[in-house]
Amino acid sequence: MAASNAEQVTLARKIVEGLGLEIATSDEARQILDLKGGDKLEV
Amino acid sequence: MARKVIITGAVTGAIHTPSMSKALPVTPQEIADAAVDAAEAGAAIVHLHARNPKTGQPDQSPEAFAPFLKIIKQRSNCVINLTTGGAPTMTVDERVRPAAVYKPEVASLNMGSMNFAFFGMLNRFKKFEHDWELKHLQNKDIVFRNTFQDIEYVLKTLSETGTRFEFECYDTAHLYNLNYFLEQGMVKPPLFVQTVFGLQGGTGAHPEDVLHMKRTADRLFGE
Numbered sequence: 001m002a003a004s005n006a007e008q009v010t011l012a013r014k015i016v017e018g019l020g021l022e023i024a025t026s027d028e029a030r031q032i033l034d035l036k037g038g039d040k041l042e043v
Numbered sequence: 044m045a046r047k048v049i050i051t052g053a054v055t056g057a058i059h060t061p062s063m064s065k066a067l068p069v070t071p072q073e074i075a076d077a078a079v080d081a082a083e084a085g086a087a088i089v090h091l092h093a094r095n096p097k098t099g100q101p102d103q104s105p106e107a108f109a110p111f112l113k114i115i116k117q118r119s120n121c122v123i124n125l126t127t128g129g130a131p132t133m134t135v136d137e138r139v140r141p142a143a144v145y146k147p148e149v150a151s152l153n154m155g156s157m158n159f160a161f162f163g164m165l166n167r168f169k170k171f172e173h174d175w176e177l178k179h180l181q182n183k184d185i186v187f188r189n190t191f192q193d194i195e196y197v198l199k200t201l202s203e204t205g206t207r208f209e210f211e212c213y214d215t216a217h218l219y220n221l222n223y224f225l226e227q228g229m230v231k232p233p234l235f236v237q238t239v240f241g242l243q244g245g246t247g248a249h250p251e252d253v254l255h256m257k258r259t260a261d262r263l264f265g266e
Contacts, residue, residue: 002066003065003066004077005052005054005066005068005077005078005080005081006052006080006081006083006084007051007084008052008079008081009052009081009084009085009086010084010085012050013050013084013085014084016048016050020045021045021046021047021048022045022047022048022111023047023048023049023050023085023087024047024048024049024050024087025087026082026087026088026120026121026122027120028047028087028199029049029087029088029122030122030148032047032049032233033122033207033233033235034051034207034233035122035148035149035207036124036148036206036207037099037148038116038120038121038123038148040146040148040205041112041116041123041145041146041147041148042145042146043108043109043112043113043116043143043145
């Protein structure tokens with residue numbers, strides 16, 4: 001069992017890459033989902 | 044060309060309670076660290092809920108989000124996705140406020156009403172540090188309310204913010220509900236559809252449940 005969130009992400013990533021697929025970077029996710037950009041979060 | 048796979052790290056949520064695991068982030072620093080670490084491990088998006096730092100109880104006040112949002116925005120380029128689900132016992136007004144205030148790139152949006160239950164977890168977890176945990180878990184009377192009016196309210200409230208949505212679907216009816224809003228022009232492609240399995244009150248976690256949600260989504264929304 002994973003001991004942290006990051007470990008769970010690593011496990012998911014291994015499964016995805018093991019299938020011969022690539023994970024998206026945050027900027028690629030922005031393109032795919034048509035997002036407005038991280039600078040636009042108002043905090 | 045093969046599509047790329049987006050991993051979202053949903054680091055704390057509002058379902059699990061602190062006594063269940065030391066790995067559950069509770070304080071703003073823990074939530075921020077968990078999100079940044081998840082992003083560094085490969086999560087393109089982090090999905091965020093807030094909690095009371097002392098008790099770990101879900102807290103949907105905008106003030107509860109600010110401390111970790113500042114840290115994450117500073118330390119990471121990850122996409123921030125804020126919940127409008129909060130906890131299923133909250134009103135839709137309360138639930139939408141953090142996204143309305145911070146105007147994130149993505150906010151979750153629950154696409155239908157449903158029963159919501161965690162009492163099955165009491166078979167595995169018996170001892171709790173805080174009083175609220177047992178009350179939260181043993182509640183058999185939760186209706187997670189997301190009427191057409193509620194969904195319209197969230198869409199209208201966030202329409203000026205440029206925020207796009209992760210549509211949370213716990214059953215095929217929720218996919219049909221999403222399709223209604225698509226046909227009305229109230230949501231715009233590309234649709235970011237999240238399907239949830241194995242939560243008591245929603246669809247199951249059998250491979251056929253997964254297949255059925257996928258093929259229904261493909262049929263309604265195209266590939």
